[in-house]
Amino acid sequence: MTEAAVAPNCLAGVRILDLSQFEAGPTSTEVLAQLGAEVVKVENPKGGEPGRILGTGPKPGADAYYFMIYNANKKSVTVNLKSPRGLALVKDMAKQADVFVENMAPGTIEKLGLGWDELHALNPRLIYAQVKGFGEGSPYEHNLSFDMIAQAAGGNMAITGEVGRKPIRPGPTLGDTGTGMLMAISILAALYQRTTTGTGRRLQVAMQDAQLNYIRGAFINHARTGEPQERGRAGFGPPVPPNDIFPCKPGGPNDWAYVFNSHNNPEHWRRLARIIGRPELADDPEYLERDKRIAHSDEVNAMVEAWTRQHTKHEVMRIIGAAGVPCGAVMDTSDLLAEPTFEARGIIQTQQHPSGELRMPTFPVRFDGKPPKIAPSPLLGEHTTEVFGSWLGMSERDVKGLKDDGVI
Amino acid sequence: MTEAAVAPNCLAGVRILDLSQFEAGPTSTEVLAQLGAEVVKVENPKGGEPGRILGTGPKPGADAYYFMIYNANKKSVTVNLKSPRGLALVKDMAKQADVFVENMAPGTIEKLGLGWDELHALNPRLIYAQVKGFGEGSPYEHNLSFDMIAQAAGGNMAITGEVGRKPIRPGPTLGDTGTGMLMAISILAALYQRTTTGTGRRLQVAMQDAQLNYIRGAFINHARTGEPQERGRAGFGPPVPPNDIFPCKPGGPNDWAYVFNSHNNPEHWRRLARIIGRPELADDPEYLERDKRIAHSDEVNAMVEAWTRQHTKHEVMRIIGAAGVPCGAVMDTSDLLAEPTFEARGIIQTQQHPSGELRMPTFPVRFDGKPPKIAPSPLLGEHTTEVFGSWLGMSERDVKGLKDDGVI
Numbered sequence: 110m111t112e113a114a115v116a117p118n119c120l121a122g123v124r125i126l127d128l129s130q131f132e133a134g135p136t137s138t139e140v141l142a143q144l145g146a147e148v149v150k151v152e153n154p155k156g157g158e159p160g161r162i163l164g165t166g167p168k169p170g171a172d173a174y175y176f177m178i179y180n181a182n183k184k185s186v187t188v189n190l191k192s193p194r195g196l197a198l199v200k201d202m203a204k205q206a207d208v209f210v211e212n213m214a215p216g217t218i219e220k221l222g223l224g225w226d227e228l229h230a231l232n233p234r235l236i237y238a239q240v241k242g243f244g245e246g247s248p249y250e251h252n253l254s255f256d257m258i259a260q261a262a263g264g265n266m267a268i269t270g271e272v273g274r275k276p277i278r279p280g281p282t283l284g285d286t287g288t289g290m291l292m293a294i295s296i297l298a299a300l301y302q303r304t305t306t307g308t309g310r311r312l313q314v315a316m317q318d319a320q321l322n323y324i325r326g327a328f329i330n331h332a333r334t335g336e337p338q339e340r341g342r343a344g345f346g347p348p349v350p351p352n353d354i355f356p357c358k359p360g361g362p363n364d365w366a367y368v369f370n371s372h373n374n375p376e377h378w379r380r381l382a383r384i385i386g387r388p389e390l391a392d393d394p395e396y397l398e399r400d401k402r403i404a405h406s407d408e409v410n411a412m413v414e415a416w417t418r419q420h421t422k423h424e425v426m427r428i429i430g431a432a433g434v435p436c437g438a439v440m441d442t443s444d445l446l447a448e449p450t451f452e453a454r455g456i457i458q459t460q461q462h463p464s465g466e467l468r469m470p471t472f473p474v475r476f477d478g479k480p481p482k483i484a485p486s487p488l489l490g491e492h493t494t495e496v497f498g499s500w501l502g503m504s505e506r507d508v509k510g511l512k513d514d515g516v517i
Numbered sequence: 518m519t520e521a522a523v524a525p526n527c528l529a530g531v532r533i534l535d536l537s538q539f540e541a542g543p544t545s546t547e548v549l550a551q552l553g554a555e556v557v558k559v560e561n562p563k564g565g566e567p568g569r570i571l572g573t574g575p576k577p578g579a580d581a582y583y584f585m586i587y588n589a590n591k592k593s594v595t596v597n598l599k600s601p602r603g604l605a606l607v608k609d610m611a612k613q614a615d616v617f618v619e620n621m622a623p624g625t626i627e628k629l630g631l632g633w634d635e636l637h638a639l640n641p642r643l644i645y646a647q648v649k650g651f652g653e654g655s656p657y658e659h660n661l662s663f664d665m666i667a668q669a670a671g672g673n674m675a676i677t678g679e680v681g682r683k684p685i686r687p688g689p690t691l692g693d694t695g696t697g698m699l700m701a702i703s704i705l706a707a708l709y710q711r712t713t714t715g716t717g718r719r720l721q722v723a724m725q726d727a728q729l730n731y732i733r734g735a736f737i738n739h740a741r742t743g744e745p746q747e748r749g750r751a752g753f754g755p756p757v758p759p760n761d762i763f764p765c766k767p768g769g770p771n772d773w774a775y776v777f778n779s780h781n782n783p784e785h786w787r788r789l790a791r792i793i794g795r796p797e798l799a800d801d802p803e804y805l806e807r808d809k810r811i812a813h814s815d816e817v818n819a820m821v822e823a824w825t826r827q828h829t830k831h832e833v834m835r836i837i838g839a840a841g842v843p844c845g846a847v848m849d850t851s852d853l854l855a856e857p858t859f860e861a862r863g864i865i866q867t868q869q870h871p872s873g874e875l876r877m878p879t880f881p882v883r884f885d886g887k888p889p890k891i892a893p894s895p896l897l898g899e900h901t902t903e904v905f906g907s908w909l910g911m912s913e914r915d916v917k918g919l920k921d922d923g924v925i
Contacts, residue, residue: 117706119718173737247858248835252843257760261845266762266773267771269677269685269688279688281677281731287731290698295552299884300705301712311885314883321859322698324850325586328876328877329572331850331851331854333572333582336851337850340688343688345581354674354684440670441676441745448656450656451729454652468736469733473699473723473726473730474703476719
C-alpha cells in the first residue's frame with residue numbers, strides 16, 4: 110500500500126521558536142511544521158499553553174482535541190518564563206532560531222524582555238512574527254481579541270446571515286486560522302528573502318485587519334453601490350436563479366444542496382432544465398436569457414426545489430454536478446468523514462497520539478501528488494532534552510539540573 | 518509625510534507566469550505580487566480574463582472593481598492560446614519563469630499542452646501550481662466549482678447560521694480567497710526549498726479540500742461528541758454568557774456588538790458587571806462562577822442587552838473593550854472605510870487606476886512596520902512589450918509582428 114501523505118520537507122533545517130498559544134498563532138506555525146520546519150513550542154512547565162485544556166480530548170486528563178488539531182507535527186519544551194534563567198534560555202534559543210512567533214496579549218512579550226529590539230539585536234537573521242487582536246495605531250490597539258471579536262470587528266459578520274435578519278458569525282474560524290494563514294505566508298516570504306539578504310524582518314498582523322483580506326467581495330460591492338453589502342446578497346447585481354441552497358431528502362438539518370447557474374454561461378440553465386424535467390424551458394428565451402430568468406426567480410426556484418426534494422443531497426450533487434452545472438451538497442463533518450476518498454487522498458488523516466486518535470484534516474495542498482503527513486502534537490515538554498541538546502549543546506545532566514532548579 | 522505602506526520586496530526577482538482567472542487563482546498570485554514578485558498575467562487578446570467584466574467598475578467599459586481588487590500589483594500580456602505560436606510563446610515564458618499558476622476547468626491546461634509533464638520537462642526549476650474545485654481522486658474530480666459550491670461541499674455552510682434554521686453561506690469568500698492563501702503558502706515553501714534543491718514541485722489544491730483547513734473547530738466538536746457541530750453553537754461545551762451579539766443604538770441592520778466572557782477568565786465577568794451597572798453581581802458566586810452563570814444565561818443576556826441598547830456599537834466596543842473585556846462592534850464596510858486609522862496604518866489604500874480609484878484593503882501584514890503598497894491592476898496587455906522584451910529578449914518590432922499576426 111502506498112502512503113497517501115508525505116513529508117514535503119520544503120523547510121528542512123528551519124528552526125522556529127514558537128511562543129504562541131490557542132489558534133491564531135499556532136496555526137501559522139503548524140503549517141510550517143507540516144511543510145518540514147522544526148517548530149519548538151516553549152511552554153509553561155505548569156500545564157503548558159492554555160489550549161492544552163480547552164475542551165476535552167481522547168481521555169480524561171489528556172491534551173484536548175483542540176490542542177492536538179492545532180499543534181500537530183510540533184515539538185515541545187518547557188521553560189519557566191518567570192525565572193531569569195528561563196528567560197536567558199529563551200534568548201539563547203532565539204540566537205539559534207530562524208523564526209520567532211508569539212501572540213500574547215498586547216505588551217506582554219516586550220515586558221518579558223523578548224521584544225523585537227532585544228531579539229533582533231541578539232540575532233539579526235531572526236524573523237520576528239507577532240499576531241495581535243488589533244493593529245498598532247488602531248483605537249483598539251490594547252484590546253483583547255478572540256475569533257468572534259475579529260469576525261465581528263473585521264467585517265465578516267455584517268455580511269453573513271439571512272436577508273433581513275441579524276448578523277451571523279461564520280462557522281469557519283477565520284479570525285484565528287484565517288489570520289494564521291496570512292502570517293505563514295509572510296514568514297515564508299521573509300525566509301525566502303533572507304536567503305539573499307541574510308537579515309530577518311519584523312512581521313505583525315492584527316486579527317481584525319486580517320479579516321479585510323477575506324471580505325474583499327464586500328468592498329467590491331461597496332465601491333459599486335456606495336453602501337455596505339446587504340446580508341444574504343453576495344453577487345454583483347440581482348441574483349440569476351438558481352443561486353441558493355435547496356432542501357433535499359430526507360429533510361434533516363443539513364440536507365440541502367447549493368445549485369448555481371453562472372450568469373456568464375447559458376449552458377448551465379440548458380443542462381439544468383433537462384435534469385429537473387423541464388426540457389421545454391431549456392431553450393425558451395424567457396428562461397434561457399439571464400435577465401429574463403430573473404423575472405421568473407420564484408418560479409425557477411420552485412421548480413428546482415420540487416426536484417431536489419425528491420433526492421438526497423448526495424444524489425443532487427452527483428446528478429447535477431455530472432451534467433456540468435455547479436452544485437454542492439451542504440456537507441457536514443459526518444459527510445466529510447464518511448467520504449472515503451478524503452482518506453484515500455490523504456486530506457483527512459488519523460493523528461496517532463499517545464492518548465488516543467483524532468481524525469482530522471491536514472494542510473490540504475498536495476506536493477508532487479500528496480499532502481503533508483500528520484505527526485502527533487507533542488506532550489508537554491516531550492522534546493526538552495532533545496531540543497536543548499541539539500539547539501544549545503546541553504547534556505542530559507545540564508537539562509536535569511535546570512529542571513531541578515525550576516528553570517524548565 | 519511618511520508613506521504608510523512600502524514595497525516589502527521579499528520576492529524580488531521571482532517571475533510568476535499567471536494563467537489564473539476569477540478569484541481563487543488570482544488571489545494566490547496577488548499576494549506574491551504585493552510581496553515583490555513579478556507576476557505576469559497571460560490573457561486572451563479578446564477581452565482578457567473573464568474577471569475583467571465581472572460587475573461594474575469605475576466607469577462604463579473599464580475593468581471591473583472585481584478585477585482591480587484581485588489583480589493589483591500585477592502585469593498583463595496578451596497571448597492567443599488558440600494559436601500554435603501563442604502556445605509556443607507561453608512555453609518560452611515558462612522556461613524563464615519560477616512559478617506557473619493556473620485554475621482552469623479540469624483537464625483544460627493539459628489539453629493545451631501546458632500540463633505539468635510538459636512544463637517540468639522544459640524547466641525543471643519551475644514550480645507548477647494548480648487550483649481546482651475538487652481533488653484528483655474525488656468523486657467530483659471533474660465537476661465545476663465556484664466559491665459557494667466550495668463553501669457548501671467543504672463544510673462551511675453546515676456550521677454557519679442561526680440555531681434551528683437553514684445553513685448560511687459565510688460572507689467572506691473562503692472558497693476562493695481562502696484557497697488562494699493556502700496555495701500562496703505552498704508556492705513560497707516550494708520557492709524556499711528550491712534555493713537548496715534547485716528543483717520545482719507540483720502543487721495542487723482543491724477548493725473543497727481547502728475549506729477543511731478553516732473548519733477544524735467543527736472537527737474538534739465532532740471528535741468530542743461523535744456528531745456534527747450544531748449550527749449557531751461554536752464553543753466546546755455549553756456557552757458561558759455573554760457570548761453573542763447584542764443590539765445597539767440606533768437599531769440599524771448592523772448595529773450590533775459581540776460581547777464575550779472567556780470561560781477561563783473570571784475577571785471578564787467582574788469587569789463587565791460593573792460596566793453594565795450591576796456591580797453587586799461582580800463577586801456573587803452565582804454569577805461569577807462560569808458553571809453557575811450558565812444557569813442564568815437568559816437573565817445575564819438580558820442585562821447586557823439592556824445596557825447595549827442605550828449605546829451605539831462603537832461606544833459599546835470602546836467602553837467594554839477598554840475595560841479588558843473582549844468586545845467587537847459588528848463593523849460593515851462603511852464602518853471600516855470610515856475608521857481613519859486603517860488608512861493611516863496603510864491597511865486600506867486607494868488603488869490609483871487609470872479608469873478611476875478604488876479604496877481597498879491591502880495584504881494586511883506589516884513588514885518592519887508597514888504593509889505592502891498597492892499598485893494598480895494592469896490594463897489588458899499593458900506590459901506585453903516590456904515583458905516579452907525582458908523575459909524573451911524580443912524587440913518592439915518582434916512584438917509588433919506577433920500582434921499583426923494575431924499571435925498575441
